Amino acid sequence: MSTRPRPQAREQDSLHGSPHRVSDVMTRAVVAVGRTALFKDIVERMDQWKVSALPVLEGDGRVIGVVSEADLLPKEEFRDSDPDRLTRTRRLADLAKAGASRAEELMSTPAVTVHADATLAEAARIMAVRHVKRLPVVNAEGVLDGVVSRGDLLKVFLRPDNDLADEIRRDVVDVLFPAPVEPVHIIVSEGVATLTGRVADATRIPLAVRLVRGVEGVVGVDCRLTGADGRGI
Template identity: 40%
Template sequence: MKHQTVGDVMSDAVVRVQRGTPFKEIAHLLQDYDITAVPVVDAADRPVGVVSEADLLQKMWGVEPDGSAGGGAPAAPVGGKASATDAAGLMTSPAVCAREDWSVVEAARVMARHGIKRLLVVDEGGRLIGVVSRSDLLRVFLRKDRAIRTEIIEEALVQTLRLPPSSVHVDVTHGHVVLSGRLPEHVPVPVLEELCRRVDGVVAVEFRPTGEADGGGPASAGH
């Protein structure tokens, strides 16, 4: 079973800036393109950092490198961003990057591990080719139930487990998969459930032995 990849869901129209791009130009770009962050690239178009709205706000709040703030209010230290005037001083570095052949699952794990909202996508030479956001990854769960059901039957049951397509009834509703029937002794239920969970768009999986499923006929996708 093939997961959707970062390349399938990323945006390849990427606004970027150079290290020397001034503060105000970055602020205008974020507003004009309705984005919350912009990659900073070197002369070879390789990402070296990211400037986000939060980085710009640190500058606007007037926080100084020593942790002081205007008006005598205490503030947390944020390095030299309060006095920065260009992308080189404002950016968060290094940039966290992904490859377009990564699965969306792998990309989501990296985002969670780093606590970030987006990944810059680079090619084999490390050059910027796209951006993938958390909302892009969530598009996987907009997949139609009928497509999920078809993949489970054709790839999990038939191709992987070598079972007849009618051996297990498969019902999918809003990504929730209900399997019903009797499995051969050589096919453990947890194995089938795990194969189903690997299908893009699946939210949950439940197996009901014959007699516990609602109704007795073959199940079908509701959407």
């Protein structure tokens, strides 16, 4: 069994600017196991670290698989049962795991991983499509750099409202509306951004809404911008 201690994840106040990357939110202190780790050791390590899955490493730290709670449960499910022929046919892989005792026999492989420079949206999409809660973060050689979880991806919604307002001003409003008819006011409360004011080019308002909605940490957008003639979108 092996662990790979890493420096602690960056503090939340380092989350500035969009788009954020996996490296901004991932956990760098990672617990992992080797391919020969025993079933009970895996369960104990999951319980100790309160995680639902562990990367399985080989050699210099290359990720060769992931063992999760789902991989371990067949041992309990089939402990006292004698599966019928249909069950044996349909759940051959689970039955094999029910009789397994080492990580290399239990793990799902190849591991579903992500790179540190992937955006949070990309990581979220991988989790949704592959139905996993945690992703090992690997470098170009497949060596473990950290782990990102669903909870890590939600950290952007902890960004302070004033940080969001500053980013919206700098990256959206000042770019699209450098000379407004009336000043554009930006108020962000509980992640909801409200924009008011009059702008010279009303055709840019829908684009502004899309860009503000794309600022990571923004929960919703209430756009009250109007054109020079007083009309909104």
